[in-house]
Amino acid sequence: MTSITTNRGSSLPPFARGALPAQRAAAPDRPSASPKTAADPAATIHVSDKAKAAAAKLDADREAAAIAARSFDEHLKARSDAFASKLGAAFAKKGIPLDEPIALRLESGTLVTDSPYRTKIAEVLKDDPELVKEFETIASLKAMRTAQQSLERYNEEKKSARSQEEQDQSYGRYTTRMLDIQRLSGTMVLEDGAFTSAAQDYMDRMSGATPSTSADPRREALKQYDSILGASR
Secondary structure, eight states, rough: OOOOOOOOOHHHHGGGGTTTHHHHTOOOSSSSOOOOOOOSSSHHHHHHHHHHHHHHHHHHHHHHHHHHHHHHHHHHHHHHHHHHHHHHHHHHHHOOOOOOEEEEEEEETTEESTTTTTTHHHHHHOTTOOOOEEEEEEEHHHHHHHHHHHHHHHHHHHOOOOOOOOHHHHHHHHHHHHHHHHHTTTTTEEEETHHHHHHHHHHHHHHTSOSSSSSHHHHHHHHHHHHTTTTOO
């Protein structure tokens, strides 16, 4: 039998014998992979896409926050209107006229008023203690929303401030507003079948949403509630 010997080493292609690294080294014209730089169009597009995604997320977050605020305001208005209707009906049953505003203020868990019908109002509240609890809840929610609006106004003023002095002035106005809102937070006025929050009315005047009839909207707003703020039990 004839035997056939095969030289496997010599039959291997050049790159299998270690020739490929030498060939690669001898081919300097072949482009090699390198990290993308800022000048690379592909890299620029990638960064741009990231920026667009971040901007889109920010817009979405802002829209969600605005929707949440609207939902809160709508829910609070519906709850407030329902309570005003219930309390108005209870007052009418006691012979308390509703053709004039009735200011009520929460003081240490008790509702006080400067109304000439305070005795009858006290009887209504004594007959149904839940009315006081609902008043407290709604007044607190309205004051909380007002405080949020005051903070938003401060952030806008601070952003547009041109100097540290203007920022300090913005903070001073914000601090004053928050102290006033806290003072007015337990006061609401029943008028035309709806409740007006003294704190919200104050903020509307301070922001210009409600036109002021004087050069000092703060003093004007606080003066309006002097009587109820000074009412005793």
